[in-house]
Amino acid sequence: MTNPSSSSLTIDYSDEVAAAKQRGAPIVALESTIITHGMPYPGNLDMARSVETIIREQGAVPATIAVIHGVLHIGLDGAELEALSTTQGAMKLSRADLADLAFAIAERRTGATTVAATMIAAARAGIRVFATGGIGGVHRGAEQSFDISADLDELARTGVIVVCAGAKAILDIPKTLEVLESRGVPVVTYDSENFPAFWSRESGLKSPLMLNSPAAIASFQRTRELLGIEGGMLVANPVPEESEIPREEMEIYITRAIDNAASEGITGKAVTPYLLDNLFRLTDGRSLETNIALVENNARLAAEIAVALAMK
Numbered sequence: 001m002t003n004p005s006s007s008s009l010t011i012d013y014s015d016e017v018a019a020a021k022q023r024g025a026p027i028v029a030l031e032s033t034i035i036t037h038g039m040p041y042p043g044n045l046d047m048a049r050s051v052e053t054i055i056r057e058q059g060a061v062p063a064t065i066a067v068i069h070g071v072l073h074i075g076l077d078g079a080e081l082e083a084l085s086t087t088q089g090a091m092k093l094s095r096a097d098l099a100d101l102a103f104a105i106a107e108r109r110t111g112a113t114t115v116a117a118t119m120i121a122a123a124r125a126g127i128r129v130f131a132t133g134g135i136g137g138v139h140r141g142a143e144q145s146f147d148i149s150a151d152l153d154e155l156a157r158t159g160v161i162v163v164c165a166g167a168k169a170i171l172d173i174p175k176t177l178e179v180l181e182s183r184g185v186p187v188v189t190y191d192s193e194n195f196p197a198f199w200s201r202e203s204g205l206k207s208p209l210m211l212n213s214p215a216a217i218a219s220f221q222r223t224r225e226l227l228g229i230e231g232g233m234l235v236a237n238p239v240p241e242e243s244e245i246p247r248e249e250m251e252i253y254i255t256r257a258i259d260n261a262a263s264e265g266i267t268g269k270a271v272t273p274y275l276l277d278n279l280f281r282l283t284d285g286r287s288l289e290t291n292i293a294l295v296e297n298n299a300r301l302a303a304e305i306a307v308a309l310a311m312k
């Protein structure tokens, strides 16, 4: 279903998402960089499918977002999801690249959306809740490299609730929380006082805020809207205990992966995908199992929040 009405930007909604929009049903946005750059095939496809199923089981509709041959898609059908999971050389689209969609259109390129780009697309489509694995943030050594994810700026400006398992532990988490605070992004940890670190339930840092029900998160968001506060909200959902890799253990692998990245001269957009892939090898695939478990856990909570927001 194609809707060319929004100025020059063509948006292709899946039938399921178009129908959900019509009847005002709860929708949960999902990003696609995690599929193309975050996990190897076929684990990435299994994850993409199971996350959609979990969202449907909670009574919401999944909307996986990607640019396919130059067209922004909100909701992918089964064939599109499968094709994306095996696409080689997909672009990794953040705010800068999404603004320059003309490049992807002219070149008929396929690109996956990061947290930042997915938030932009979700907001444009009227979707208020979005589930991912872990947001990007301030990289370790950012004082040298200046590598700070555009995800943080997007959270400050775009009004979407992003459900994640914390910031990826490959990052400098204290600095990431500092930037979120100075940009005015509320950080709420679900049912825990401790801000989680993606593969681990704890980062060693306290969460700025804590809430323990989807209804409470929905009510917090409604209150922000009533006050006219713009910008997004970060909900951190600790990975389930049975799937976590403890922090001390993970830190050993992360240090090694960062050393490997440095000696191979990896920079910019390639850093996060490189580290995730390196950790997959260093942990014999355990980091991927944890990553899948935490995304599924986030999809469930995001769907519950979307359902709570849809109730008046």
Ligand code: PSU
Residues within 6 Å of the ligand: 031, 033, 034, 037, 038, 039, 113, 114, 115, 116, 132, 133, 134, 135, 136, 137, 148, 149, 150, 151, 268, 269, 270, 272, 276, 291, 295
């Ligand atoms: N969550 C995951 N795996 C991922 C990502 C999130 O479990 O690969 C992606 C998101 O798309 C996020 C990106 O926006 O990692 C961060 O990349 P960078 O550090 O280059 O901003």
Ligand code: MN
Residues within 6 Å of the ligand: 147, 148, 149, 150, 268, 269, 271
């Ligand atoms: Mn980066």
